[in-house]
Amino acid sequence: MERQSVSSSNLASVGYDPNSETLEIEFKGGTIYRYFNVPSFVHEQLMSANSHGIYFNANIKDKYPFERA
Template identity: 55%
Template sequence: MNRVPVSSSNLSSVGYDESNQVLEIEFHGGRVYQYFDVPQRIHQELMNAGSHGKYFHRNIEDKYRYDQVK
């Protein structure tokens, strides 16, 4: 999945597979997680958020099933 870099003290890059509703996040340090059944709206709000990290912690972390892929 292609990810785009984001300006964040916590997140390094974000990707989204719209057809499968999979959100992929790379954190500083190299860990990569995929979050499943994430609506496109959540991805858009994350990308448009003033703070990507705060949005992630409030709206994604522990709210969607996920797997660490790297």
């Protein structure tokens, strides 16, 4: 999955596969997590948020099943 760099103190890049509804997040430390069953509007809102980290913590973290890649 191709990820796009984001300007964030916490997140490094974000990728999304609309077919599988999988959101991939790379954190600044290099760790990558995949979140499953994430609707496309959540990805769109994350990418347009003023703070990617705040949006992630409020709307994605602990809200969707995930795995460490």
